[in-house]
Amino acid sequence: MLAAMPPSSPNPQDRGEAHIRDRVRDRGDACPGALRLHRADDGALARLRVPTGVLTSRQVDVLADAADRLGDGHLSLTSRGNIELRGLGEGCGLGLADALRDAGLLPASERHERVRNMVVSPLAGADVMAWAVELDELVCGEDWTAELSGRFLFAVDDGRGDVAALAADVTLLAAPDGAALLRVADRTYRVAGADAPRAALAAAEAFLAAAREAGTGAWRVRELPAGQDVDVTRHLGRAGITAEPVSDFVRVTGAPVAPGVLGDGTVSVLARLGRVTSAQFRALLPAREVRVTPWRGFVLPGFAGRAAAEERLRALEEAGFITRTDSPWIGVSACxxxxxxxxxxxxVRADARPREGALPVxxxxxxxxxxxxxxVTWTDMVATGEGAYQMTVQGSTK
Ligand code: SF4
Incomplete structure (x- = not known):
């Protein structure tokens, strides 16, 4: 709960100072990363950011090999398109870091490893993918961006509205004429396409300035106190970017990428409960590239025609992926x-099952x-005991 009222103070001189606000975060950011492992009950956990969502064949091989050699032989996908390795043994952090670095999966500066949080439309073409690549380079190239929390999220949407719906802190949305809409807090600005990545970076800087001013420890834009301005216009101006305010807020929501063959030569599959074995992960190859989606799936572009794509889809179904839109496991997720x-x-993962109805569960x-x-609105199943769950429906703002 955010609050803009000053806390009561035993010191009479402090009373009435409206700039004092309740803190929303009292701890530092403990988000796991690929270099800062989290100690879990089944061993250490590493969370790898894949900023553009794109993996090369070699990177797929390296990750599958790391899961086998160092972890529990599985890879998990997160709702931000990150990849987690679990069950990592004592002292394997250095070996994992070396493997990831050699495969080009880590930034030059390790301080930026956990702030490369970005979701990109999985079917994005070259222009929008170039925005994502440039934005990642900008984020990793500035010292101050290391102050962003591991939860701060950029979205780069190709105009279909799929990742724009994911409540990111800063969203770039491609417009049909090649320009970009920059969305942050409750405002939207129109900027030239060539300026889009730098505009997103300026918006993040505006957030950090607002967070410092508020002094409440906010990690995300929505955690800022009510009434706290994020002065995007000033930061865009400082970066030399011309921006035109569009309206109070532009909301675009598109559907996630569905499993199946898309167009003439793209294959899309989902991982059941967001987890794959290393063998399943390798079954995605050969591929020109593998795109990880924030809906816990993979997109493989570039097949030579529909027949080749359908043949691969059948092979991936045999490997255990969700490949059809009528699968009851679509929309089922678990912690x-x-x-x-x-x-x-x-x-939970043994208990999880599909439920009647259209809502994700x-x-x-x-x-x-x-x-x-x-x-989105979703059905929420929370354990109350061994195999026992309480069901509620949760709204999109939670
Ligand atoms: S939601 Fe699941 S994974 Fe998260 S803390 Fe609770 S039991 Fe653990």
Missing amino acids: TGRPGCGKSLSD HWSGCARRCGHPQG
Whole structure:
């Protein structure tokens, strides 16, 4: 809960100072990364950011090999398109870092490893993908960006509205004429396409300035106190970017990428409960590239025609992927649960199953609801004991 009222103070001189606000965060950012591992009940956990969502064949091989050699032989996908390795043994952090660095999966500066948080439309063409690549380079090239929290999120949307719906802190949305809409807080600006990545960076800088001014420890734009201005216009101006305010807020929501063959030569699959074995992960190859989606799936572009794409889709169905839009497992997600998480009241992934109805359903082992859907209405199943769950419906703002 955010509050803009000053806390009561025993010091009479402090009373009435409206700039004093309740803190929303009292701790530093403890988000796991690929270099800062999280100690879980089933071993260490590494979370790798894949900023553009794009993996090369070699990177797929390296990650599958790391899961086998160092972890539990599985790879998990997060709702931000990150990849997690779990069950990592004691002292394997250095070996993992070396493998990831050699494969080009880490930034030059390790301070930026956890702030490369970006979701990109998985079907984006070259122009929008170039925005994402440039934005990642900009984020990794500035010292001050290391102050962003590991939760601060950029979205780069190709205009279809799929990742624009994911409640990112800064969203770039491609307009049909090649320009970009920059959305931050409750404002939208129109900027030239060539300026789009720098505009997103300027918006992040504006957020950090606002967060410092508020002094409440906010990690995300929505955590800022009510009434706290994010002065995007000033930061865009300082960067020499011409921006035209569009309206109070531009909301565009598009559907996630569906499984199946898309167009003439693109294959899309989902990972059941967001987890794959290393063998399943390798089954994505050969591929020109593998795109990780924030809906816990993969997109493989570039097949030579529909027949070749359909043949690969059948092979991936045999490998255990969700490949059809009528699969009851679409929209079913689960947190780690037991045995990986000591807070879990049940073995969530064994309990999780599809439910009747059209809403996405998320199964959680406790009230933290890790990895729950964003920006949509969803059925919330929270464990209350071994195999027992409380069901509610949650709105898009949670
Ligand atoms: S929701 Fe609770 S039980 Fe599940 S992973 Fe998060 S903390 Fe653990």
